Amino acid sequence: MKFIKGFFSGFFKIRNQPTVLGKLVMAVLCLAIIGGLWTAVTRGAAEQRIVSPSALGSPEEVFGSFRELWFDRAFMRNLITSIIRVFEGFGLALLIGLPIGILSGTFFRIEAFFGPISIFGRYVPIYALVPLAFLWFGGGEPTIIGFLFIACVAFVMFDTGQNIRAVSDDYLDTAYTLGASRFQVLTKVIIPLAMPEIFNSMRLLFGLCFGYIIVVEALDMSGGGVGVLIMQSQRRGPREHVYLILLFITAAAFIIDRILFTLQRTLFHYRYGR
Numbered sequence: 001m002k003f004i005k006g007f008f009s010g011f012f013k014i015r016n017q018p019t020v021l022g023k024l025v026m027a028v029l030c031l032a033i034i035g036g037l038w039t040a041v042t043r044g045a046a047e048q049r050i051v052s053p054s055a056l057g058s059p060e061e062v063f064g065s066f067r068e069l070w071f072d073r074a075f076m077r078n079l080i081t082s083i084i085r086v087f088e089g090f091g092l093a094l095l096i097g098l099p100i101g102i103l104s105g106t107f108f109r110i111e112a113f114f115g116p117i118s119i120f121g122r123y124v125p126i127y128a129l130v131p132l133a134f135l136w137f138g139g140g141e142p143t144i145i146g147f148l149f150i151a152c153v154a155f156v157m158f159d160t161g162q163n164i165r166a167v168s169d170d171y172l173d174t175a176y177t178l179g180a181s182r183f184q185v186l187t188k189v190i191i192p193l194a195m196p197e198i199f200n201s202m203r204l205l206f207g208l209c210f211g212y213i214i215v216v217e218a219l220d221m222s223g224g225g226v227g228v229l230i231m232q233s234q235r236r237g238p239r240e241h242v243y244l245i246l247l248f249i250t251a252a253a254f255i256i257d258r259i260l261f262t263l264q265r266t267l268f269h270y271r272y273g274r
Contacts, residue, residue, distance in 0.1 A: 039058065082249075203260045
């Protein structure tokens with residue numbers, strides 16, 4: 001009773017933080033509403049449904065097709081293939097983008113030099129990069145990895161530079177006063193202070209890269225992956241697999257994000273607390 005009273009009393013208080021139980025209740029309520037609406041629009045015979053079975057199967061039909069997706073279509077193998085590609089493509093973007101971002105945030109003339117590349121990479125429509133990847137890398141696995149790289153590297157550069165620039169000049173002045181060299185200020189002051197925010201930005205960008213993999217795999221269907229499964233399900237069926245695959249991709253991305261978040265709090269406990 002006390003929980004219910006506290007739950008509703010703080011419901012519309014601005015920035016009132018709910019308890020863990022309160023968050024759980026709201027999440028379950030959201031899922032229950034979605035499940036109820038889903039069931040309501042897909043119940044009954046095909047001709048009686050509000051939404052056609054060809055567009056959306058019932059919960060029983062969607063989850064009932066799990067066995068076929070998992071065993072007959074080798075879903076786990078394709079999911080692992082896509083995850084490895086994401087790590088390779090994003091890892092390459094980090095390898096190139098992080099050093100450039102650090103230098104750009106530290107030396108503003110370098111930032112001005114890479115400015116056109118950063119602007120182009122961040123504002124060009126994502127689908128426009130797909131033919132560019134095919135032109136540069138020629139199809140197959142290199143195209144998928146290359147697409148993820150060019151789709152993410154500009155964001156890595158920009159976010160890293162912004163986090164480096166956010167380090168207060170007071171820390172730099174203190175280091176110079178104590179006799180630190182320019183190299184020491186960069187490596188001992190600027191980078192360590194910026195690293196917690198850089199890691200956080202890269203974790204969020206990794207989730208963005210995880211969404212891009214579907215785009216390129218759906219267009220280059222030669223090497224498998226979850227994007228290929230989605231396109232095959234949409235074209236030839238069963239279309240229930242599209243929804244199952246999306247649910248599993250979301251779950252996998254969320255689990256990886258939580259692992260990275262735990263690593264973030266462990267590495268930078270002085271910033272986020274234990």
